[in-house]
Structures are given as C-alpha cells and as structure tokens.
Amino acid sequence: MSLQLRDLYEGFRDAEVIKALSKRITQESEALREPLHVMEVCGGHTHTIMKYGLKQLLPQNIRFIHGPGCPVCIMPKERIDHAIDLSRMEDAILCTLGDMIRVPGSKGSLAEERAAGRDIRPLYTPLDALKIARENPHKKVIFFAIGFETTTPMSAALLDAAIKAGVENLFLHANHVLVPPAVDAIMADGRAKVNAFIGPSHVSVITGSKIYEPLPIRYGTPVAVSGFEPVDVMEGILMLVRQKNEARCAVEVQYTRAVSREGNTKAQALIERYMEPRAHFRWRGIGDIPHSALRLREAYAHYDAERVFAEHLGNEPIDDHKLCICGTILKGLASPKECKVFGTACTPSTPLGSCMVSSEGACNAYFRFAEV
Amino acid sequence: MCLSIPSKVVEIDEHNVATVDTMGIKRQVSLDLMRDEVGIGDYVLIHVGFAMNKIDEEDALASLAVYKEILEAMDEEERRRSIEADDACEGRA
Ligand code: SF4
Numbered sequence: 001m002s003l004q005l006r007d008l009y010e011g012f013r014d015a016e017v018i019k020a021l022s023k024r025i026t027q028e029s030e031a032l033r034e035p036l037h038v039m040e041v042c043g044g045h046t047h048t049i050m051k052y053g054l055k056q057l058l059p060q061n062i063r064f065i066h067g068p069g070c071p072v073c074i075m076p077k078e079r080i081d082h083a084i085d086l087s088r089m090e091d092a093i094l095c096t097l098g099d100m101i102r103v104p105g106s107k108g109s110l111a112e113e114r115a116a117g118r119d120i121r122p123l124y125t126p127l128d129a130l131k132i133a134r135e136n137p138h139k140k141v142i143f144f145a146i147g148f149e150t151t152t153p154m155s156a157a158l159l160d161a162a163i164k165a166g167v168e169n170l171f172l173h174a175n176h177v178l179v180p181p182a183v184d185a186i187m188a189d190g191r192a193k194v195n196a197f198i199g200p201s202h203v204s205v206i207t208g209s210k211i212y213e214p215l216p217i218r219y220g221t222p223v224a225v226s227g228f229e230p231v232d233v234m235e236g237i238l239m240l241v242r243q244k245n246e247a248r249c250a251v252e253v254q255y256t257r258a259v260s261r262e263g264n265t266k267a268q269a270l271i272e273r274y275m276e277p278r279a280h281f282r283w284r285g286i287g288d289i290p291h292s293a294l295r296l297r298e299a300y301a302h303y304d305a306e307r308v309f310a311e312h313l314g315n316e317p318i319d320d321h322k323l324c325i326c327g328t329i330l331k332g333l334a335s336p337k338e339c340k341v342f343g344t345a346c347t348p349s350t351p352l353g354s355c356m357v358s359s360e361g362a363c364n365a366y367f368r369f370a371e372v
Numbered sequence: 373m374c375l376s377i378p379s380k381v382v383e384i385d386e387h388n389v390a391t392v393d394t395m396g397i398k399r400q401v402s403l404d405l406m407r408d409e410v411g412i413g414d415y416v417l418i419h420v421g422f423a424m425n426k427i428d429e430e431d432a433l434a435s436l437a438v439y440k441e442i443l444e445a446m447d448e449e450e451r452r453r454s455i456e457a458d459d460a461c462e463g464r465a
Contacts, residue, residue, distance in 0.1 A: 003429045007436060008378040008415060009395065017439045020446040097420060125421020127402060154422050157404050205417060205424050231439065257432040258417055264425055266407040 012229030013052075021234035022057040028238070031245045035061040037193045038240060039332055041183060042148075042200035043070030043360025044228050050369035052230040062237065065194055065332040068182045068286060069203075071147045071175075072099045072358035073330060076284040077318040079175055080105030083144045085312050086173065086305060087118040093136060094120045095129045096144040097151070099358040104351065106318045126158040133162070133170040142171045142305045150202040152176040152294060153267035156274045159296070159303060171305040174295050177281065179203050180211050181292035185283075187219050192332035196240040198233065199225035201255055208263025209253050216249040227255035274300055282317055284354055285327020324353035329362050336363040343367060378427055381414045392418065 011017075029036070040046055046066045049055060055064060068074055080100075084107050087094035094110070101110040101122050114120040119139075123129060126143060133141040145155040155172060162170045179200060186192050199212050204225045212223045222243035226236030236254045243249060253259050274297060281293035296304040306313065320326060323341050328334040336342050336355065346352040348364055355361035359368075379392035379399070388403045390410065402422045403410055410416065415427040 003415070003433055005378065005380045005393070005395075005415065008427065008432060011432075011436045011439070014439065016443055020439075020442050023446060024442070125402075127421055150419055150424070153405050154420050157402070157422065161404075202417065202419060202424065257428045257435060258425060264405065264407060267405045267424070270405070 009229075012227065012231040014231060017231050018052070018054075018057065018234055021231065021238055025062070025234065025238050025241055026059045028241050028245060029059050029061055032061055032241065033244075034195070035063065036196055036237075036240060036244060037063050037065055038196045038198055038237065039065045039067045039183075039186075039192070039194040040198040040233075041067035041069045041179060042198075042203065043067075043073065043358065043362070043365075044201060045198055045226070045233060046070070046362050046365050047360055048228055048230055048233055050365040053369070054230060054233055057234070058237065062241070065192060066329065066335075066362040067332060068186065068283065068330040069148065069179065069200055070355070070358050070360040070362075071151070071177065072103055073326065073354045073361045074177060074182075074283045074286065075100070075103060075146060075175060075354060076282045077105045077320070078282070078314060078316060080109070081107055081318065082173060082306070082313050083110055084108070084113055085314070086142050086144070086309060087113050087120050089140065089309065089312055091139045092119065093132060093139050093141045094118070094144060095123050095132060095141065096120075097123055097126070097146060100144065100146055102351065103354050103357045126154045127161065129158060129170060130161055130165065130167060133167050134165070137169060140169055140171065142173055142309075144173045144175070144305075146175045148177055148179055148200070148203050149207045150200075150205070152271050152275065153206060153264070156267075156270040159274050159300065160270060162303070163300075168302075171303055171308055172296060173305040174275065174293075176275065176294045177283070178277075178292050178294070179207075180214070181289050182283065182286070183215065184218075185286060185289045185292070186331055187215075187221075189331065194219075194221065194332060196221055196244070197223045198236050198240075199223050199251070201226065201228045201232075201258070204253075204255070204259045204263065206264050206267050208261050209251050209259055210261050210263070212251045216251060220249055222249040223251045225251065225253045225255055225259055227258065273297075283330070285320060285324075285330050287327075321352050326353040326355040326363070329355055336366040337370075339363070377418075378415050379418050381410060381412055381416060381423075384410065384412065390416075390423065392416065392423075394418065 224236035
C-alpha cells in the first residue's frame, strides 16, 4: 500500500478515530491519581483543540492550559513600534509575515501605517524580501522577522541568500523567540498548574525532540510531542495519560512521521551560523526572559536593522491595554473568557490585544470556535 | 502561521526550487533547508515558502494502521457489550 496525499489529511482528522481515542482516554484516565493539566505550548495546537472541540471529548479530569506559543501574541508593543518607526524612514520598504501587520503597538498597527501610505508589504515567504531588495536597489528593504524556532531557519536562509547575492540594501529586524526558555519561565513562576506538556509540532521538526529533555527532569512532567491534526493531539493526550498511570515521565514523540530526536540539523547549522542568543527579550504580557530570543551575530551587524537604524528606535518597554489579560493567558493562568472585554470591545476585527489577532492566539481561537 | 499541511513534490528545478501540490493547489517552495535528497512524489512539510522536512511515509502508514486497529478493537468491544447486555435480558419472555 502506498501513501496518498489524501491519507495525510483525512487519516489524521478521521472523526471515528477521534471518537475511539476519546473513549480510550476516558477509560484509562479513570486510573489517574491527580487531574491532568496539559499545557499545549504551541498556538497551532490551541487552534486545533478549539476547532475540533477536543475539550468536549475529554473527561473532567483532563484540562488544557493554553501556552505562550503564538509568535504574534508574544510580541511586545515596543517591538511593533520599531516596525512602524522603520517603515516611516525615508526610502524604506518594510516586509513582514502574516498577521503581524494587524497587531496594534502603541502607535497603531502596520496595517494603519500602510493605509496612511507607507510601503509595507506582507510576504508569503521571507525570500520575497530579497526579490524586493533587488528590484529596489535605492531603497532600504527591512524584513521584520518573527517566529519561533520553526521560522528562524527561513530568516537565516534569507540572510544567507542575500550575502551570496551581494545584496546590501536588505536588513533584518530579528524577533525570533525560543520555546524552552519561555516554558521554563512559566514553570519557574510556579502558579500555572501544569503537570504535562503537548510539545509543539513544527518547532520540533526543526529542533528535534531533544530540546524538551530537561522538562521531565526539572519539573517531573511528561511531554508528548504531537502533530497538529486532531487525531495527533488526542493520541498525544493518551500517551500522557499512560505515562502518568505508569508513573513515568519522559519525552515521547507522537508525531514520528515528521519529528526525530535530532531534528533538521541543516536548519540548525544555518541558525547557528548567523544568529546568537540575546541576553534579554521582553515577552508581551510575560515580561523579560533571559536568553529567550536570537539576534544576528556581530559579524553580520551591518544587516541588522536594530543596529544599523538604532537612532530611529525607542527602547522603553510599553505595556498592554490595562483591560487586556493576554499576559495572564499566555502564562496559563486565565482563559480568554475571563477577560472583561472578550467578544465585546475586543474581537478579531477590533483587537485590543495581540491574542485576538493571530489565528493561533487563544482569544481568537475562542472567539471563532466557541459559543460566544 | 505554523499550520502547514503536507504537500507532494511534483517538480524540482535547477535552482533547488520545488513545485508542490497542497490539496490541489500548486506552489513553489525552496528546498534549501532540506538535508536529505528530495525526489518527485515525496511528501514534505512546508512553512513560509520552504520545505522543512520530508514526511516519513512508512511511519505515517504505520500510524494509520494503528488507528484502524483501534477502531476495530472498539467495534469488537462494542459488539461484545451489546451481546452482554442482551444476555443480561435472559429473563424476558
Ligand atoms: S480578549 Fe482581547 S483584551 Fe481580552 S485578553 Fe484577549 S486580546 Fe486581550
């Protein structure tokens, strides 16, 4: 039998399989000695859980706690302000990916700047920034780079291609953040009642499952690295229940069709070559987390928008709207429905906070898939 | 942003750019991050215009086979349960 593309979609979304796994989980979870509080670190999983109503398919003693893994949601306002300031420079073209364009900073969003006439371009792939730089040799083309470990190698590949092509009017503003320090910050805080993790899918494709190995040791929490499809998430939960019942805690991989222990070593080498950890990075709502993000290495400082255009950029931390509880949600301490303005003053078309903007944000997923 | 779905490689050009089929839609993706050789017919995961890795076909098939077994086991359990329920009604006329 050979694998069909259709199997890869439908096989892992099969309603009957989801139901069967739900039954298994319900049966086996009766033996759990304490309730299972599963943090799904990645916003992609939050999206799947809400979209397929997986919460409703699980017994009372299994709860999800939504984690910080949405790259748009954790971007603090002062960094979005950087993007706006860069786009206001003379002869600048600012490029970025996806939802970033709609997230409000303290000076509004990039979408508003674009409406006001700035040259701001949403890209399908970072490589398009190189094309734009070549087509506009007299402009400064700035790629506002966001994302977790999944997207970092693509930014490194862009820089690599720019250097090889001798393009000198392309600059990166690097906001690449790392999963393990964020999870550590949440666990060290101690208030989130997390006792198991669903590990991210595509972060792990790049990094390998090895990056989670300290978690069971430090916090006694089992980890199941799962795929993004609903069957994957349910099977991941079953693996966590079994680990608990067998009094084990280890990193297990459910998503073996795509994740190895070592990950994509070519992508890792590319990151290593061009980027290094920052001493500090402020996460929206969570605050400063040491060594939790990357920047360009000193040797490539002339491609680094933050260094080259430093005089245009402010560095004061700017806090969120005072009603917004995104920070508490990102720390796993509250659910979107506890926010006073959820679904009223704050909706996907009028987002007050970043968690409402991205389809991976918890507030957005709740708004779209839960009965409001 | 992370929700990349599997795609099938249908063409590879001399610049290491592949044309892939994602649910019937054709897109161009860079193979520059791929460590292993990629061929026509391979399944890859795509993220922002790059292939991130190949999907292990055997592994995917093995998972699907396991799910089939789970379904069959569930079916059998259910059948047994309904027979037992039926047996429990022996008293009826
Ligand atoms: S609903 Fe809006 S304001 Fe409330 S926490 Fe979510 S993003 Fe912030």
